[in-house]
């Protein structure tokens with residue numbers, strides 16, 4: 001889908017340049033004098049190129065957006081395949097919003113440890129959030 005859109009964008013640009021070339025060729029002929037008005041020719045050509053370039057940028061950005069969306073969806077799917085073991089229902093919702101937020105914000109790492117549990121200050125073991133005492137005997141707070 002996205003590559004299709006990208007191809008359409010490139011084809012549109014090429015056709016736009018060719019089209020504006022043909023248009024400029026026709027528009028530049030001075031019917032009364034019989035010669036070619038170069039100012040009109042170049043002006044028509046430039047407008048045609050600029051318009052087709054704007055359309056190209058729009059189409060290309062759409063393909064980029066679709067690309068990003070596909071990436072986010074893939075990341076969410078990956079996240080759902082490995083759900084949190086501690087508290088399934090609520091934490092799945094949290095991690096989902098977290099992952100999309102971090103994808104958009106660009107900060108990928110950070111909350112993974114907090115989501116999975118808490119680190120013991122004494123022995124450094126990673127404990128689940130459901131237990132408030134580490135296996136070494138140290139309390140969480």
Ligand SMILES: [Zn+2]
Nearest residue numbers: 120123134136
């Ligand atoms: Zn400990």
